[in-house]
Amino acid sequence: MKERILGVRERIDAAVKRSGRTEGSVLLVAISKTFPAEAVVEAARAGLSTFGENRVQEAAAKIPRVAELLASARMPPPTWHLVGHLQSNKARQAVALFDLVHSVDSAGLAAKLEVAAASCGKRLPVLIQVNVSGEGSKSGVEPGSLRALVDAVATCSHLELRGLMTIPPYDPDPERSRPHFAALRELGERVRGWLGPGADAGELSMGMTEDFEIAVEEGATIVRVGRALFGERAA
Numbered sequence: 001m002k003e004r005i006l007g008v009r010e011r012i013d014a015a016v017k018r019s020g021r022t023e024g025s026v027l028l029v030a031i032s033k034t035f036p037a038e039a040v041v042e043a044a045r046a047g048l049s050t051f052g053e054n055r056v057q058e059a060a061a062k063i064p065r066v067a068e069l070l071a072s073a074r075m076p077p078p079t080w081h082l083v084g085h086l087q088s089n090k091a092r093q094a095v096a097l098f099d100l101v102h103s104v105d106s107a108g109l110a111a112k113l114e115v116a117a118a119s120c121g122k123r124l125p126v127l128i129q130v131n132v133s134g135e136g137s138k139s140g141v142e143p144g145s146l147r148a149l150v151d152a153v154a155t156c157s158h159l160e161l162r163g164l165m166t167i168p169p170y171d172p173d174p175e176r177s178r179p180h181f182a183a184l185r186e187l188g189e190r191v192r193g194w195l196g197p198g199a200d201a202g203e204l205s206m207g208m209t210e211d212f213e214i215a216v217e218e219g220a221t222i223v224r225v226g227r228a229l230f231g232e233r234a235a
């Protein structure tokens with residue numbers, strides 16, 4: 001696990017250098033879906049501190065278990081990100097479990113998260129998921145509807161819009177993801193223009209095991225890596 005983490009970190013750092021970006025400007029989120037709490041604890045002991053899950057139900061069992069195991073080793077709980085599609089009826093649970101939600105893709109979901117966050121007395125950082133290609137992934141707002149969704153999230157006083165997220169359509173050639181990543185970066189610049197100076201909405205969550213280096217070259221500030229850290233998932 002230590003070697004895998006080091007390997008991924010080195011590849012991120014190399015891509016940061018190649019693109020002339022500031023060192024340490026990319027957050028590595030370890031996607032632990034399908035892997036047990038014990039694997040998360042091993043990764044935490046090896047130095048990772050941010051984990052991502054794509055299903056609320058799986059996370060609801062894993063997150064408290066990880067906290068318990070780490071507490072008995074006198075280690076603090078990690079930070080948890082929700083990276084998968086969120087159904088409105090799970091908004092309350094998601095707010096209770098996660099520190100950042102990557103997948104806000106409708107005003108209806110934002111409204112549900114706002115109510116849930118208000119009732120927990122919590123401010124929830126969120127990203128808006130964009131379907132930059134208009135095909136492939138079913139989740140994400142269309143670029144043409146992004147402005148309306150940004151405005152809707154901005155009216156939610158318990159949500160903090162931190163940036164954008166995308167999942168490009170699957171392609172065996174990772175270079176084919178590059179234009180989608182560049183498109184998300186351009187949309188991110190527009191969002192910052194709309195919100196004006198002072199808004200802290202510059203995060204770009206993009207890149208997975210197959211294409212995270214390309215995503216970093218195109219400006220990713222958050223990469224979501226599963227298999228390169230934990231190994232292949234059972235089918």
Ligand SMILES: *Cc1c(COP(=O)(O)O)cnc(C)c1O
Nearest residue numbers: 031054083208209224225226227
């Ligand atoms: C599974 C998943 C990842 C990680 O994928 P790997 O190919 O294992 O790196 C990243 N983002 C989302 C939204 C995922 O569901």
